[in-house]
Amino acid sequence: MVIAIDGPAGAGKSTVARALAERLGFTYLDSGAMYRCVALAALERRVDPDDPAATGALAASLAIELDGERVGLDGVDVSAAIREPRVTEAASRVSVHPAVREAMVAEQRRLIAAGRYVAEGRDIGTVVSPEAPLKVFLTASPEERARRRAAQTGEDEAAVLAAQRRRDARDEGREHSALRPAADAVELDTTGLSLDEVVARVGSLARERGLA
Numbered sequence: 001m002v003i004a005i006d007g008p009a010g011a012g013k014s015t016v017a018r019a020l021a022e023r024l025g026f027t028y029l030d031s032g033a034m035y036r037c038v039a040l041a042a043l044e045r046r047v048d049p050d051d052p053a054a055t056g057a058l059a060a061s062l063a064i065e066l067d068g069e070r071v072g073l074d075g076v077d078v079s080a081a082i083r084e085p086r087v088t089e090a091a092s093r094v095s096v097h098p099a100v101r102e103a104m105v106a107e108q109r110r111l112i113a114a115g116r117y118v119a120e121g122r123d124i125g126t127v128v129s130p131e132a133p134l135k136v137f138l139t140a141s142p143e144e145r146a147r148r149r150a151a152q153t154g155e156d157e158a159a160v161l162a163a164q165r166r167r168d169a170r171d172e173g174r175e176h177s178a179l180r181p182a183a184d185a186v187e188l189d190t191t192g193l194s195l196d197e198v199v200a201r202v203g204s205l206a207r208e209r210g211l212a
Contacts, residue, residue: 002029002117003206004125007138008168008179010145012190012198016138017120019199024118024212029111030066031121031128032091034104036082037064037073039090049093056099064107085155092167096174101127122171125182134209136202137181140191142168 003026005017014030021028038059039049047054065072071079081087094100101123108128112119119128125135140148146161153160171179181187186205190198206212 001115001211002112002119002124002129002132003202003211004129004132004135004182004185005118005120005138005202006122006125006135006179006181006185007120008122008145008171009164010149011138011140012148012195013120013138015195016190016198016202017118019195020202020206021118023199023203024116024206026116026118028068029108029117029119030071031104031108031119031124033066033071033082034064034107035095035100036087036091037062037071037078038094038100038104039087040078040082041073042094043086043090049090052097052099055094055097056103059094059100059103066111083153085153089163089167092170095122096170122179125185126180130182134202134206134211135182135185136205137185137187138198139187139189141189144191 003020005013007013014032018028038055041058041062042049042055045058047058049055063074069079070077071082105128108119111117112129121128125132142161142164146157146164149164150157150160188198188201203212
């Protein structure tokens, strides 16, 4: 069983999903970390992130481990490495390829089938688990999202906003698993809301549906 939390970069998905999972006693699933692992592997092995066949084959060959805050890639702790700006940019590029998404979605479904998860990403409620009993689509103003990401990474806010716009265009325009709310998702704008306020709202939705 899964509570699906989708939305664009900087909307607060990871922070909210992590806090909600802890509050409900669920397991947190960071689907974005899995695509970052593919991107990191592509960069390290000199695989073109824009090559659909090569990145698809690479994705299918990787052993990715998610253990709380720790992310493992083929037995190596890459928790910090996958958060580097170059990996963030490459992750957006590899994630548009159908073969990459197929490999990652299969792994996400395998994990979800084995327990109770709060999973965040861009297509959890639309593709990975369309039968999820609760789907939430988080968003925020572009400026707020860029401010949050810049504060997190230390990058220039204007540069983050420009990169974010490119990434949003790719995510929303890709042919497979485009970024969009599921038809039955609850949309929540987090602009101006604190973490506790957002978690409380989603937690209330979970309780209303008998999930907590």
